[in-house]
Amino acid sequence: MDSITGHQIRLAIGDFLAAELETTLKKETAQLKNKTESAVENKRQKLAPRYETGFFLTQLNASLEFMRAQKLNLATHTAKGIHSALQTDNVILLAKEENSGIVSSRTVQRLCIDATSNNTGSHSGHLKNIVDFLNVPVAEGRIYQAVLSNNPAIRDLFSAMGENGEENLLFLVRCLQVQPVNLSTGERSKQLLFPAEADAYVCLIPLYPSSLVNHVFHTIHGIRYSDDARLAKQQRQKDDATAQKSYSTVHDLAVINLGGANSQNVSRLNNQQSGRNFLLPSLPPVFNQQHAFQIGPSDQSFFNKKLRYLCRAPLQKLFALVADDTNTFFVRESRKTIINTMLDQVLWLAASIQGNSPPGWSKKGHALHYKECLWLDPGRAELEGEEDFAEDREQKDWRGYVATRLANWLNALLKKEFEHMRYDFGDAVQKEWRSSMEEVIQKSRREGREVFV
Numbered sequence: 001m002d003s004i005t006g007h008q009i010r011l012a013i014g015d016f017l018a019a020e021l022e023t024t025l026k027k028e029t030a031q032l033k034n035k036t037e038s039a040v041e042n043k044r045q046k047l048a049p050r051y052e053t054g055f056f057l058t059q060l061n062a063s064l065e066f067m068r069a070q071k072l073n074l075a076t077h078t079a080k081g082i083h084s085a086l087q088t089d090n091v092i093l094l095a096k097e098e099n100s101g102i103v104s105s106r107t108v109q110r111l112c113i114d115a116t117s118n119n120t121g122s123h124s125g126h127l128k129n130i131v132d133f134l135n136v137p138v139a140e141g142r143i144y145q146a147v148l149s150n151n152p153a154i155r156d157l158f159s160a161m162g163e164n165g166e167e168n169l170l171f172l173v174r175c176l177q178v179q180p181v182n183l184s185t186g187e188r189s190k191q192l193l194f195p196a197e198a199d200a201y202v203c204l205i206p207l208y209p210s211s212l213v214n215h216v217f218h219t220i221h222g223i224r225y226s227d228d229a230r231l232a233k234q235q236r237q238k239d240d241a242t243a244q245k246s247y248s249t250v251h252d253l254a255v256i257n258l259g260g261a262n263s264q265n266v267s268r269l270n271n272q273q274s275g276r277n278f279l280l281p282s283l284p285p286v287f288n289q290q291h292a293f294q295i296g297p298s299d300q301s302f303f304n305k306k307l308r309y310l311c312r313a314p315l316q317k318l319f320a321l322v323a324d325d326t327n328t329f330f331v332r333e334s335r336k337t338i339i340n341t342m343l344d345q346v347l348w349l350a351a352s353i354q355g356n357s358p359p360g361w362s363k364k365g366h367a368l369h370y371k372e373c374l375w376l377d378p379g380r381a382e383l384e385g386e387e388d389f390a391e392d393r394e395q396k397d398w399r400g401y402v403a404t405r406l407a408n409w410l411n412a413l414l415k416k417e418f419e420h421m422r423y424d425f426g427d428a429v430q431k432e433w434r435s436s437m438e439e440v441i442q443k444s445r446r447e448g449r450e451v452f453v
Helices: 006-029 037-051 053-067 120-124 126-134 143-148 152-159 165-177 210-225 227-235 268-272 305-310 312-323 329-356 370-376 378-382 387-395 398-417 419-424 427-446
Strands: 072-075 114-117 192-197 200-204 254-257 276-279
Touching (some): 006 126, 006 143, 114 268, 143 152, 312 398, 370 387, 370 398
Antiparallel strands (some): 254 276
């Protein structure tokens, strides 16, 4: 930014002010009853002096002079975005980093600077003048980057503003460079306990990424309400389909209003957005379970090696407890908890097969035991020519088979894991597994789950 000239800076400010003039003119002429060309031009002539570069710089100098006696906080991350009454420190984060695959404030190449102040009167114009100036696009960056780089053209610009111009520039540089030294929080701040190590946590006090949110807001607003998008949407109402142009839109958005009726109390950028902040969906991914666990044509049972692999986490915990010789109440209860966890996972996998497989899949060249077909292919009973299958499924004796099959499967895993104890896992243990499975079956039916309906 050191090579930017004074001409480039003034040209950038002029382009910014011209765009601001057109925006204001569009709003005010929309209210005119007689919207003729002469009426619009008269309105333009009245507004134009307020958008001259000289007038803007004079207002900027006066705003900096006023704010030197106040508390001006320039930031990219604000505390007031969390709660408008907070008066704790803000943070400016402008350093760039290599692509980490995570969207953050550092992802935006030309991030805007936000501003807050505890002086409510400053929001009427002073913060606007300062923030507008700092965020004017110039070259490949923004003016605040030229201010931070001690650009000679910026020094000349402020020197020409008057006797206090240089002092106001130093004040602006200090505001851009300041970072909180003694970090503090407030009673209205939020706190998050983030796991760091075993049995250890770090207390995080979040700030609101107002500059990033502002970038997202204007990006989405431009996509949805640009002139091209508006004209394309209007064309949809006409009969001439050949003239229809494509346009983009953004779905699944929510809006949160910060600051209530006084959006200016949060920050300048928040006020610029009328307090509206877009929320993107924050949902867990939807996985297609059809391919997570399937019964192969040669599989004779649901209870196979693939099931053992998918249940490996609770099985390892169960093996660790079985290896524990102690017989305390805690150990016994832990075993029950792990067994119930594993049984729930087994039922979840069975439900994924039932829900994601087409009805009648079990009759197409599968070696699966018939009673497990009754369990895992409920839709087959609804097919034409499957009356015998439907009648057998109504008998419900297949439930007992499933419980016994699970008990045998689990018992076999324990015998294989503990060869020296294989004779300890006899009928009594097998009955315990079966009893646990039957309890889960009854619980599933009471809850209305269709795994055993």
